[in-house]
Amino acid sequence: MFDFDMLGLAPALNDALTRAKFDKPTPIQAKAIPLAMEGHDILGLAQTGTGKTLAFGLPLIDHMLAEPGKPAPKTAKALILAPTRELVNQIADSLKNLTHDTRIRVVTVVGGQSINRQINALARGTDILVATPGRLIDLMDRRAVDLGQVRHLILDEADQMLDLGFIHALRKIAPRLGTPRQTMLFSATMPKQMEELSRAYLTDPRKVQVSPPGKAADKITQSVHFLDKAAKPTRLREILSRDTEALTLVFSRTKHGAEKLMKGLVADGYNAASIHGNKSQGQRDRAIKGFREGDIKVLVATDVAARGIDIPGVAYVVNYDLPEVPDSYVHRIGRTARAGREGEAIAFCSAEEVDLLLQIQKLMKIEIPVASGTMPAAVKDPTRGGNRGQRRGGGGRRGPQGNAGAPSGNGAKRRRPRRRKAA
Missing domain, CATH: 3.40.50.300 (P-loop containing nucleotide triphosphate hydrolases)
Structure with missing residues (x-):
């Protein structure tokens, strides 16, 4: 070179x-x-x-x-x-x-x-x-x-x-x-x-x-935890408690979910902040600055930040919710192991997200090592015409937010996903 x-x-x-x-x-x-x-x-x-x-x-x-x-x-x-x-x-x-x-x-x-x-x-x-x-x-x-x-x-x-x-x-x-x-x-x-x-x-x-699409950085250690959706908050706190001084980036699928998760962590004594589309530019700038300088240890984000954070010190990326677009997983975990450092990417996968995990593994041509639990059977998502993560007819590319805000349960109306506003 x-x-x-x-x-x-x-x-x-x-x-x-x-x-x-x-x-x-x-x-x-x-x-x-x-x-x-x-x-x-x-x-x-x-x-x-x-x-x-x-x-x-x-x-x-x-x-x-x-x-x-x-x-x-x-x-x-x-x-x-x-x-x-x-x-x-x-x-x-x-x-x-x-x-x-x-x-x-x-x-x-x-x-x-x-x-x-x-x-x-x-x-x-x-x-x-x-x-x-x-x-x-x-x-x-x-x-x-x-x-x-x-x-x-x-x-x-x-x-x-x-x-x-x-x-x-x-x-x-x-x-x-x-x-x-x-x-x-x-x-x-x-x-x-x-x-x-x-x-x-x-x-x-x-x-x-210089690298094939869907390939993560070589120095990222990946793992997946299979667990019930209700068990995610407890498992996240267990992971955060292992290394309280490490910078950890946690990804949520929705803006509401990110804010709720951040507030819960703060209430439990974690030094956390959030960035998503509902935050003002000033709030987002202050959160990223605090995270970069180490004053904030846990940053909860939506995919709007997946390619906008260049902080070499990020030690862990936690996919609290798996993304609905497989490429987004690669971009998310790319926030760690930057500038030649090593990093760890941890994914949570509930039964509703199994299809999303399979799509991610297909894209990356790997099988992500299992850290705990066993892969459950996929659960049909009532807000869609098929299992969660499968595309409906037409093959159109879905945005990162997907249709997460649609109501669930029998008789729920299927909403058309709204186009997300520009960041």
């Missing part, structure tokens, strides 16, 4: 990498950066935690440093779109660390924060704009930003953007961008709709793939 200084990056970038103690590129970085620096469109496929931000961020900044002149008012030279506020902030923080001693300006726009403050920030123009699609469209509608000067477009975690329904927003944003431009699309999975997206927005792209 070669060093970063062998990639031909600008001296200012090499200095920034040295200060940050980055010496050797990860596989996705080693493959993508040279191609991106040559100006090719990139289709990058890699699991979470493999260093995708630097894979697109370093060549992007290198191009920005080589381009003379400041951005005009209300314009941007490059646009990075990401599905969640947490991921936008994470990307921006990484880029700002690399551009600290340069003229490159990075601005973020996300929902849940003052739009007037964002309008003022954009009034000066920016080199790199990092945004969630929904808030960006709000600013476009207010004529607070002109995207006609954008010559670099990056779509990060593009498959999750599809899951969250951002494809319509992208179709509204893309025609406003400048041409010709370089486009880089990064994703952890490659569903059929992603292939259509790449054909629509990439020109003769170079495909870079």
Whole structure:
């Protein structure tokens, strides 16, 4: 493996990498950066935690440093779109660390924060704009930003953007961008709709793939506990009590479930917080900051945070509820064993979730080791036309929240799942 200084990056970038103690590129970085620096469109496929931000961020900044002149008012030279506020902030923080001693300006726009403050920030123009699609469209509608000067477009975690329904927003944003431009699309999975997206927005792209879809990081130890749904709270507390100082990320399927679980843990004396779509941006930022700094030991989250948390110190990921989309399991457990560390992923599986577990194991091509209990027979979910986790006719891709809020019991009406709001 070669060093970063062998990639031909600008001296200012090499200095920034040295200060940050980055010496050797990860596989996705080693493959993508040279191609991106040559100006090719990139289709990058890699699991979470493999260093995708630097894979697109370093060549992007290198191009920005080589381009003379400041951005005009209300314009941007490059646009990075990401599905969640947490991921936008994470990307921006990484880029700002690399551009600290340069003229490159990075601005973020996300929902849940003052739009007037964002309008003022954009009034000066920016080199790199990092945004969630929904808030960006709000600013476009207010004529607070002109995207006609954008010559670099990056779509990060593009498959999750599809899951969250951002494809319509992208179709509204893309025609406003400048041409010709370089486009880089990064994703952890490659569903059929992603292939259509790449054909629509990439020109003769170079495909870079460093790990097969559905593969977890090598240093993650996985296990599953088979138990009744009512026994989950007790088992979770047993696990948390084994190592009270460890950072533990607990995933719940629904926003209501996450909040209820967090409050129960706090009432029992655990230092816990929660992040989900019903929390304000300020609440989410404070919870993640406290978790990163170790003031909060247990963070309960929904899938909205599965790809937006980059905290190397996470020791355990607990799937309190199994996700209804198998890919989400991979993204969840990818929050541990980051930056070369080891981590443990623990799953709870009730009878209602057996089919979900089987789908996850099929995707990952493994059988997750059993820590306790025995696999029960699958239970038919009364809110669906089949067992929980099975898709109904049409084969459409389901969102991470699924239909968890539908009533149960005989005679319950089958509701159509509502599209989840953008994070």
